[in-house]
Amino acid sequence: MVSKHTGARGMILGLVYVLAMIFVSPLRLTEAYDAAALALPGMEGGLPLLALGAAGAIPLGAFLAALPWRWKRWHKGERGERSTARECLRGFLGGFALLLGAGLAGGGVSFQVYGGAVSGALSGYAAVALMLLAAYGAARLWGEGKGASGR
Amino acid sequence: MTELWLGCGLGLALGWLFQRMGLSCPDVLTEALRLRCRALWRTLLVALGTATLCVAFLGWLAVLDVDHLEILPLNGTLVLGSLLLGAAMGFTGYTPGASLAQLGGGKPLAGLCAVGGGIAGAVCYRLAAAPLNALNGWLPEASGTLFRTTLASPYLLSGGFMLHGAVGITLLAVGLCVGREPPERAETLREAETENAPVRSAESAAKTPPSPEEASAETVVAALPQEETWTLDTVPVALPPQVTQTLKEPAEQAPSLPEETVTEDRSTLARAGKTPMASAAMPAEEPVPVIRPEKAEKKSDRAD
Numbered sequence: 001m002v003s004k005h006t007g008a009r010g011m012i013l014g015l016v017y018v019l020a021m022i023f024v025s026p027l028r029l030t031e032a033y034d035a036a037a038l039a040l041p042g043m044e045g046g047l048p049l050l051a052l053g054a055a056g057a058i059p060l061g062a063f064l065a066a067l068p069w070r071w072k073r074w075h076k077g078e079r080g081e082r083s084t085a086r087e088c089l090r091g092f093l094g095g096f097a098l099l100l101g102a103g104l105a106g107g108g109v110s111f112q113v114y115g116g117a118v119s120g121a122l123s124g125y126a127a128v129a130l131m132l133l134a135a136y137g138a139a140r141l142w143g144e145g146k147g148a149s150g151r
Numbered sequence: 152m153t154e155l156w157l158g159c160g161l162g163l164a165l166g167w168l169f170q171r172m173g174l175s176c177p178d179v180l181t182e183a184l185r186l187r188c189r190a191l192w193r194t195l196l197v198a199l200g201t202a203t204l205c206v207a208f209l210g211w212l213a214v215l216d217v218d219h220l221e222i223l224p225l226n227g228t229l230v231l232g233s234l235l236l237g238a239a240m241g242f243t244g245y246t247p248g249a250s251l252a253q254l255g256g257g258k259p260l261a262g263l264c265a266v267g268g269g270i271a272g273a274v275c276y277r278l279a280a281a282p283l284n285a286l287n288g289w290l291p292e293a294s295g296t297l298f299r300t301t302l303a304s305p306y307l308l309s310g311g312f313m314l315h316g317a318v319g320i321t322l323l324a325v326g327l328c329v330g331r332e333p334p335e336r337a338e339t340l341r342e343a344e345t346e347n348a349p350v351r352s353a354e355s356a357a358k359t360p361p362s363p364e365e366a367s368a369e370t371v372v373a374a375l376p377q378e379e380t381w382t383l384d385t386v387p388v389a390l391p392p393q394v395t396q397t398l399k400e401p402a403e404q405a406p407s408l409p410e411e412t413v414t415e416d417r418s419t420l421a422r423a424g425k426t427p428m429a430s431a432a433m434p435a436e437e438p439v440p441v442i443r444p445e446k447a448e449k450k451s452d453r454a455d
Contacts, residue, residue, distance in 0.1 A: 006190045007327055009168055010197025016164050017198070018205040024154055025219050027161065029247045033266075033273040040274060053158020054165060058248060059255030059262075061166020062175055066256035083260035090177075091261045094243025095250055095268025096275070101239055103276030104232025104283060106223045108247040109240065112233070113195075115221060118202045120296040120315055123225040130230060131237035138241025139184035 017114035024050045026115025030108040032056075033099050166252055175257035177244025184241050189329060196326030204319030211312035224294040227286040 020027040031048035032055030038045050073080065083091075102108040105127055107115065112131065116124020172194055173179035183191040209215035223229060240246055245253075245265050253262030276283070298318075299311040 006193045007197050009171060010194040010326060011201045012164065013168050013172075013194065013198035014201030014205065016161050016168070018202050018209070020157070020161055021206065021219055022209065022215055023157055026221055027158075029251070030273070033247065033269045034277070036270045037273040037277060049152075049154040050158040050161075053155040054162035055158075055251055057159040057162025058166035058169065058251040061163040061168075062170040062252040062254070062256030063166070064163075065167040065170035066175070081258060083258040083264075087258065087261040088264040090243050091245065091250070091253075091263075091265035092268035092271075094177075094239055094245040095247075095265040095270075096272040097239035097243075098236060098245060098247055098250075099269040099272030100276050101232045101235030101237075102247060103273060103280070104228045105236055106229060106232070109236065110246070110248055113199060114202050116223060118199065118206050119220040119222065120298045120318075121220075121222040122293060122295055122297060123223040123229055125297065126225050127223075127229060127233040130233035131240065134234045134237030135184045135241035136186075138238045139181050140241075142181065142242050 014114070017110065017118070020050065020054075021115070021118075026107075026111055026119075027051065027054060028107050028111040028115065029055055029058075030099060030102040030111070034103075165248065166255060169249060169252035170256040174246070174249040175252040175255075175262075177249070177253070179244070180246070180249065181241070181244040184244075193326055193329050196322060196329055198326075200319050200321070200323030200326050202319075203322055204316055207312045207315035207319055211316070222294065222296060224292050226292040227288070227290040228283060230290065231286060 017027060028048070028051055031051035034045065035047055035052055038047075070080070098108070105112065106123075109131065112124055112127040117128050118124070169175060172191060174191075179188060179191065182188045186192075206215060206220075210217060243265075247269060250262055250265035250269060253259075254266060255262075298315045
């Protein structure tokens, strides 16, 4: 597949994170998950408004971006793909492990990359290197597993 | 309240970008992590380079308040957390932001499960934070930055914002070069996409003949009794331009015979019990077949 506008999209993505850094602080989306956990009894903490606003608007932005494609499919009479139980389980376990890891590391992927490494922090570079190493190994293992099972 | 509205604006942009980059589909990130999707790497590297360059430049101009930068200490929990985060990302193809994007632009139910799992993970971390923080004692804590761009100290390299900016420019240049297809390859890919037909280069076709199991609809597998198996690959092969030019030149130079003459020659040959030449029977536009024995071992056995 020949992708277009990848460079322009990358520049916009970088500028979005820099804007957050200029006006408030590096965007830490994991704080939004923490804030949702605050609704449970026994949990205390302040509301991260920047992260909550971003986390609320990301699904809307993704929906708007997918709207032309969905409209075309709907116009052709095609139905959207439904999530399988396996995908749901994979999502739940993935989300659980991600946020547990992000809590330990002090921030998620975007914070470590676009908040830490961008500002030249040693911890940011180390976190990015370790994440990439682990992710590459896991993706290779998962890919080989899929190939072996014939899926 | 300004923070909330700013967050909403940035979130809209991020959601749109995540969807366009394909991050709302977990398989895209998994494929990228297996180094099979260069477009995503290009986008992320360009984003990293742009952000680094902007931070260095705005810091140099004193537009960016260095107090806004958060420098975390490098300790045991950060190492363990990064490894867990990376492993989860590689196995599932999700990130905290991509889960939210999938909620709106991908498969909503799977996205909802990922967000639910994320909230459960955040609760678990809060409950187990105190014992987990004991891991920090295992490794000596290090803090600071690579360059003198923040008020944090120590920093490893001198050079300050200029070196930081140079790193940004390098990352940006690498990002712009990584995903770029060579012009010839990009053209071939485009042609292949438009024609919707599998085109292989002559070199790859000669090196890796298709096995009978992987044979496509265009491949003929002939197995005669008492004979060794042969695979005839008739998939169109893209010949190098020099070969194509050489094939065309004699056809242009040689005087073309009338149709009747050719037919007469063929019928004369048939009466004489001879077959016409393969080059005459095959038009120039036809793909060049590559004939290969299925297994070399069989051939050697038969010779023995």
